[in-house]
Amino acid sequence: MADDSGSLFRVVAKEGTFVFVGRMFELGISFVGAAVLANIFESGEYGALMLGFSIVGMVSQFVVLGLDSAIGRYLPRYEDAGRRRSVLITAYRVAVPIAVLVGMATAFGADWLATAVFQSPEIAPILRIFGLAIPFAAVVHLSIGAMQGTKQALHKSIVESVTLPGTRVTLALVAVAFGGGVVGATYGYALSFVIAGAVGTYYVVKNTSLIADADVKPMYTELLRFSIPLVLTAIMARILADVDTIILGIERTPSDVGIYRVAYPIAQLLQIGLSSATFILIPVFSELDSDEQGERMRRVYQVVTKWIVIGTLPLFIVVFLFPERVISLTFGAKYVAGATALSVLAVGFFLDGFIGPNSVVLTAIGRTREVAYDHVAGALLNVVLNLWLIPQYGVLGAAVATTISYTVMNGLYTVQMYRATGIQPITGALMRPFVAAAVAMAIIYTLVTEFLPTNVLVLGTMMAAYLILYFVIVVRFGAIEQEEVRLVQDFEDAYGIDLGWIKSLTKRLMR
Numbered sequence: 438m439a440d441d442s443g444s445l446f447r448v449v450a451k452e453g454t455f456v457f458v459g460r461m462f463e464l465g466i467s468f469v470g471a472a473v474l475a476n477i478f479e480s481g482e483y484g485a486l487m488l489g490f491s492i493v494g495m496v497s498q499f500v501v502l503g504l505d506s507a508i509g510r511y512l513p514r515y516e517d518a519g520r521r522r523s524v525l526i527t528a529y530r531v532a533v534p535i536a537v538l539v540g541m542a543t544a545f546g547a548d549w550l551a552t553a554v555f556q557s558p559e560i561a562p563i564l565r566i567f568g569l570a571i572p573f574a575a576v577v578h579l580s581i582g583a584m585q586g587t588k589q590a591l592h593k594s595i596v597e598s599v600t601l602p603g604t605r606v607t608l609a610l611v612a613v614a615f616g617g618g619v620v621g622a623t624y625g626y627a628l629s630f631v632i633a634g635a636v637g638t639y640y641v642v643k644n645t646s647l648i649a650d651a652d653v654k655p656m657y658t659e660l661l662r663f664s665i666p667l668v669l670t671a672i673m674a675r676i677l678a679d680v681d682t683i684i685l686g687i688e689r690t691p692s693d694v695g696i697y698r699v700a701y702p703i704a705q706l707l708q709i710g711l712s713s714a715t716f717i718l719i720p721v722f723s724e725l726d727s728d729e730q731g732e733r734m735r736r737v738y739q740v741v742t743k744w745i746v747i748g749t750l751p752l753f754i755v756v757f758l759f760p761e762r763v764i765s766l767t768f769g770a771k772y773v774a775g776a777t778a779l780s781v782l783a784v785g786f787f788l789d790g791f792i793g794p795n796s797v798v799l800t801a802i803g804r805t806r807e808v809a810y811d812h813v814a815g816a817l818l819n820v821v822l823n824l825w826l827i828p829q830y831g832v833l834g835a836a837v838a839t840t841i842s843y844t845v846m847n848g849l850y851t852v853q854m855y856r857a858t859g860i861q862p863i864t865g866a867l868m869r870p871f872v873a874a875a876v877a878m879a880i881i882y883t884l885v886t887e888f889l890p891t892n893v894l895v896l897g898t899m900m901a902a903y904l905i906l907y908f909v910i911v912v913r914f915g916a917i918e919q920e921e922v923r924l925v926q927d928f929e930d931a932y933g934i935d936l937g938w939i940k941s942l943t944k945r946l947m948r
Contacts, residue, residue: 463598464706468767470606474613474622475699475768482619484694485560488686489567490626491679491698496543497574499672500536503664504528505582506800510663511656512586519654524586525641527656528579536575543568555686563623570627573634577601580637584644592640600636605629666809673812677819677842681835684823689831697832699768700760700775704782707753710745711790722801734798735860742793742862746871747911751904753787754878756780759896766893778836785840788847793862795850807853815846869914874907881906 475483504527511524543550547565552558577596584593605626612621682701685694722734756763760776760783799808819842826834855861885891885899 461709462594463602464709466606467602467702470602470610471699471702472768473610475695475772477613478619478622478695479692480695480771481691482695484686484691484696484698485557485563486619486622486626487698488555488560488682488691488694489563489623491682492543492564493567493570493574493627493630495672495676495679495683496539497536497571497578500539500571501528501532501575501578502535502661503666503805504532504660505578505585507660507664508579508582509585510800511660512583523654523656524660525583527660528582530655531657531661532575532579533572536572540568540571543571557686557691560691562620566620566623566627570630573630576634577630577637580634580641583641584637587644589640589644592644596633596637596640601629601633604632663803663805666805673809673816676816677812677839677846680816680820681823681827681839684820684827685832685835688824688827693831696772696775697778697835699764699772700779700782700832700836703756703763703767703779704786707749707756707783707786708789710748711794722798734858738793738798738860739862739864739867742791743864743867745790745793746867749787749790750871750874751900751907753783754903755900756783757787758882762893762896775832778832781833781836781840785836785843789843791862792847792851795847795854795862798854798858798860799850802857804853804857807857808850811846811849811853814849815842818842818845870911873910873914877906877910878903 474486478486508524508528512521544565545568547561547568548558550564551561581593581597584596608625608628609622610625612625615621617624682694682698685697722737757780760779761773764770764773764776764779796808796811799805819838822838822841823835826838828834830837851861881899881903885895889895
């Protein structure tokens with residue numbers, strides 16, 4: 438590829454690394470906090486906390502009306518400070534008042550929601566507290582959209598992956614330590630949105646023209662024309678993420694919610710690569726589309742997808758094959774009833790990464806209507822399947838509904854992306870190591886489970902040996918291409934590190 442393409446990969450790698458490291462921190466501290474709380478509380482109490490948290494996530498995503506994505510798309514398209522400030526001011530003027538009204542309505546209607554909708558009057562205080570957090574959660578969304586539009590991946594990670602989960606876990610555990618119980622933990626969760634919103638606003642003010650001395654020309658029509666389809670997308674995205682939890686709360690018990698909300702975030706670990714790449718790829722693809730650089734977009738897509746799959750496959754194998762061990766070692770044996778659901782969810786989230794950031798391409802090229810339609814199809818299917826399966830199969834039914842819905846929606850995305858751009862994720866550099874690694878794991882797993890005891894020591898040794906074999910497979914079967922070689926050279930130059938022995942070993946394996 439040309440030098441400018443190499444530079445583009447360096448941008449994606451650098452900024453994506455910031456997001457990836459941030460996500461790793463976020464998942465780590467969130468896991469520790471959730472595991473501690475899940476072990477302290479009864480499954481019903483933990484389920485109530487997760488139910489309220491899901492409601493905040495769903496509602497706060499809705500009230501911003503897709504304007505966070507509009508900010509992320511339009512800021513990189515303008516150089517003029519006035520136009521950039523107009524984008525920001527317009528988005529905040531629309532979204533913040535709506536968020537305040539909806540948050541107040543949720544807080545004042547908490548008793549009715551708890552009694553009439555969830556048949557659990559005891560969760561009313563939790564819903565009330567989370568309702569007051571909705572406006573601040575909306576500000577976090579808008580701030581992250583601004584950071585995305587200015588490619589401030591480091592600041593995005595500080596807000597979303599460090600400040601938000603760090604304060605959430607710290608405040609919740611402190612509240613519990615002082616006898617606050619589940620309500621105290623709820624206050625900790627809610628205050629984390631306040632703090633993250635303040636930090637996010639600081640970075641927006643510091644790094645954008647939000648308060649610059651420039652005239653504002655309202656862009657309501659332009660932004661809303663782009664974002665309104667994304668309102669539907671945002672609603673449907675949150676339905677996909679949270680409707681299973683909410684229907685479980687309605688049809689079953691808070692205890693079932695607690696079990697499911699242990700399996701779900703473990704499976705979500707498989708999306709870390711995709712979510713890390715998505716943040717920086719929206720403005721990158723938007724610029725490429727603006728410059729009519731379709732071939733470069735295709736190549737970036739395929740290389741990024743390849744490394745999402747390669748980076749995720751070992752984790753998928755662990756979660757899919759040993760769900761009981763994963764749950765018992767993290768959240769405790771009382772949640773192991775969700776093991777089968779965890780394996781099912783792992784399949785759905787792994788396939789999500791295997792197909793790649795397809796919705797990002799459609800959003801970047803302005804096909805937001807198609808994104809909205811696909812989300813509608815996936816979300817409605819999810820609702821129907823959850824309503825059908827949860828009464829019969831409980832937690833497992835919710836997992837099956839989510840996996841099927843994600844798979845169908847991703848299929849629609851991929852077909853429409855291919856029709857619009859000719860981009861598709863499958864390459865030889867992806868499939869050769871993937872197939873070889875899957876076959877190798879199947880053989881090793883069969884031999885170990887047939888002839889050895891499946892205790893933690895044996896399984897840990899098996900995975901350690903497999904990771905060494907996996908590295909050999911990745912290199913030997915052609916996953917390393919010219920882009921990766923250039924990135925290694927850039928890394929050596931930037932940090933003054935000599936990776937000669939690694940490069941030498943890699944070259945030998947590639948022959």
